[in-house]
Amino acid sequence: MENTLKVLRAVKGLTQEQLAEELEVTRQTIHAVESGKYNPSLELAFKLARYFDTTIEDIFRYEDG
């Protein structure tokens, strides 16, 4: 699953630490999501979408197979 989290974060001028603090997760989790190694829970996906004032589909792109 690809995502645009890194771009959205860069637009807001946030570091991984700052975003992690805002969403109450570890910095490693933000890094893992950005690098596509970890797919977040639905709850974290909603939190991200709300934080960046967008939709989950705009952040994450699911591809079959």
Place this chain on the structure above:
Amino acid sequence: MFYVMSMDKETYNRIRAAVAALIAIIMAVSVLRNTWALAMGGVLLGMAVLYTAKKRVDEVLYDERTKIIREKAANATLGLVTVMLAVVGIGLIETSYWGYTANRELGYMMAFLANIILGVNAFFNWYYDNRLGG
């Protein structure tokens, strides 16, 4: 009054490693001196220090990803330890029939322990399956 300022995750990890090393040393000394009270005291003191330190960390230590990591590590440990106990246990029972009779008791104990672990795991699988709407 005992007061510790807030700390970051790295400091907490250093304290955790130091406490683990200290507990290991205390355990080793208590085994050598055959004093269970020292071991108990060391473990309790370590737990108290870790609890206090954890309360002072101002960063997030655990989240959904660390939870998944723990679950995966626990599953891998369960699989590995259970298989090892069963295989080594059966091996020891087998060797007891070749003349190493002292191995039989330990072999049965390990094999039974493997069964108990599997039984407890099956019970919790059933319990959480029901609890999570299965």
